[in-house]
Amino acid sequence: MKQLCVIGIGAGDPDYVTVQAVKAMNRVDVFFVVDKGPAKDDLTRLRRDICERYIDATSSYRFVSVDDPVRDRTAPAYGPAVEAWREERTALYERLIEDELGDDETGGFLVWGDPSLYDGTLAMLEAVLGRGRVMFDYEVIPGISSVSALAARHRVPLNRVGEAIQITTGRRLASALAGDIDNVVVMLDSGCAFADVAGGDIDIYWGAYLGTEDEILVSGPLVQRGGDIERVRADAKARKGWMFDTYLLRRTTAE
């Protein structure tokens, strides 16, 4: 039976790759790279570097790269557009596994950070199995997520004793803070959602390109540092052409 490994490779620093991930990578015959967006080239290069660094020089493996289908965000009806995009992605993964992976081979997906966090690979593999055309078994190797990297680099825990944490997107930040949550981690924020937060009692711990040589860290009271972060972020994005940032917002009054 075909085998697949979904391997979390950490969120930037090649040293984030775990021993378990290295062992799994050394079993892989073909790596599937499915990326999109402006960060695509940099992230693909990093995956290749990781393979060169950690896979035994005597092992042979190959890469198959494809572009992730782009969702039609201009379509008038949201539901059918998302459904069509999901169908296209599922068919793409199915074709990769069917055509590019031999019956006794192991395929690998090198997932940025950890596969459990804002990543579609696991849902996609289940969808492919659900269609019933290709059979395979798969395992998941956890990785160091950008959230773990953020907390480590700022030397803070994500919550204080007994408190809850919510992980959400920039778009949903306002509703997260409206509830009874003291610690909110924000990912996938394309536009500084923290700028709309009334932040008198909130600290921010912000990190961009965590674990890479371009890493930027800023922290402090949101009212004092929010504007600095917006400027630093805009400069970095203009320089590099893409931005990956994650931040923790924490109410100070809860202490």
Ligand SMILES: C[S@@+](CC[C@H](N)C(=O)[O-])C[C@H]1O[C@@H](n2cnc3c(N)ncnc32)[C@H](O)[C@@H]1O
């Ligand atoms: C599609 S999600 C993938 C998350 C990934 N699975 C993880 O475990 O971190 C991409 C988002 O993760 C965050 N992210 C990923 N890598 C990052 C990094 N090195 N530095 C800062 N944020 C990062 C950003 O919020 C980015 O928009």
